[in-house]
Amino acid sequence: MEKVPFLDLATGNRQLHTELMNAAERVLTSGRFIGGPEVTNFETAFAAHMGTPHAIGVGNGLEALILALQAVGIQPGDEVIVPAHTFIATWLAVTRLGAIPVPVEPLADTMNMNPTLLAAAITPRTRAIMPVHLYGNPADMAPILKAAGNIPVIADAAQAHGATYMGKPIGSYATSCWSFYPGKNLGAYGDACAVTTLNPALAERIRRLGNYGSSVKYVHDEPNSTNSRLDPMQAAMLSVRLAVMDEWNARRAQIAQTYLTELQGTAVTLPTITPNATSAWHLFVVRTPKRAELEAHLAADGIETLIHYPTAVHKQKCYAHLAEKLPPLPLAEELAAQVISLPLGPHMPDSHVERVITSLRNFS
Numbered sequence: 001m002e003k004v005p006f007l008d009l010a011t012g013n014r015q016l017h018t019e020l021m022n023a024a025e026r027v028l029t030s031g032r033f034i035g036g037p038e039v040t041n042f043e044t045a046f047a048a049h050m051g052t053p054h055a056i057g058v059g060n061g062l063e064a065l066i067l068a069l070q071a072v073g074i075q076p077g078d079e080v081i082v083p084a085h086t087f088i089a090t091w092l093a094v095t096r097l098g099a100i101p102v103p104v105e106p107l108a109d110t111m112n113m114n115p116t117l118l119a120a121a122i123t124p125r126t127r128a129i130m131p132v133h134l135y136g137n138p139a140d141m142a143p144i145l146k147a148a149g150n151i152p153v154i155a156d157a158a159q160a161h162g163a164t165y166m167g168k169p170i171g172s173y174a175t176s177c178w179s180f181y182p183g184k185n186l187g188a189y190g191d192a193c194a195v196t197t198l199n200p201a202l203a204e205r206i207r208r209l210g211n212y213g214s215s216v217k218y219v220h221d222e223p224n225s226t227n228s229r230l231d232p233m234q235a236a237m238l239s240v241r242l243a244v245m246d247e248w249n250a251r252r253a254q255i256a257q258t259y260l261t262e263l264q265g266t267a268v269t270l271p272t273i274t275p276n277a278t279s280a281w282h283l284f285v286v287r288t289p290k291r292a293e294l295e296a297h298l299a300a301d302g303i304e305t306l307i308h309y310p311t312a313v314h315k316q317k318c319y320a321h322l323a324e325k326l327p328p329l330p331l332a333e334e335l336a337a338q339v340i341s342l343p344l345g346p347h348m349p350d351s352h353v354e355r356v357i358t359s360l361r362n363f364s
Ligand SMILES: *Cc1c(COP(=O)(O)O)cnc(C)c1O
Pocket: 060, 061, 062, 063, 086, 087, 089, 090, 132, 156, 158, 159, 179, 180, 181, 191, 192, 193
């Protein structure tokens, strides 16, 4: 039986083969391998696409989160509010700077940061708030920004390229970190990322912090800076991918809509999208208390699934030392035990979508 892969990257690369090869050749013959017009051109196009005036290419998503937190002045001992239910990168950026992650439970339906609990978690020591647009579904930014007031908001948008909120690109609401990890909606050919922001001073500082603390060659202003830049090779390839991103996202949305309609009344809880938002449908995540059984049932039908994420972040070994200080996070733990991601991607054929639906309908 032909497998239904979780995500097929090869078909898209075949489709774009000529353009990607042309982009790579352009960089090779340019002789310019750090910075330069390929990076600037991509940054400009990406910023416009994400609804912001500034984009800064950086090395990867985790470094983007760290640089953005550094740029708003996060110091050791500062409190930074994070979702309890997220990928570990969001928390690691905080602890990497010696700051304290203050987790907030999700909303049970959208699985994103609960704005009411966020407001309650703010203390005089809160120095930043990090909503995550998990699975591509925007966090409810209006109440989050209202609760934040003057506290900087750094969004983890690593799964949300193309998502909108109240009719505008999600990047237009806050400084946002987007990963271009190969499997993301906008994927590179290795590690790559960009930060977008509405704030020119912040843009300038993030760029400096990722470039040896320097904005003028051999003048260095930031002792805690690093080297984290977007390569021209990745930028050139990403420019090719950006041009097809909306079209590929539209196919993702079409598949998600089919799942939402055809999986009604099955044994799983379907995803709920934040009101007034559209998801980038990075992942289609359903819930069931019988996850192991569902995983095995789908696998027996040749269908590949993944779990995002199997262990709640606060239950990771690296955060054992925080255990005593943290409030109970039962919802995050329940989600970690129940979520399972179905195959979804821009090149998934209808025949595979139908096989997932049929298999799930046979599961009880
Ligand atoms: C992928 C991802 C990241 C990290 O991105 P990298 O580029 O792989 O470092 C951060 N946060 C979330 C939610 C992600 O999905």
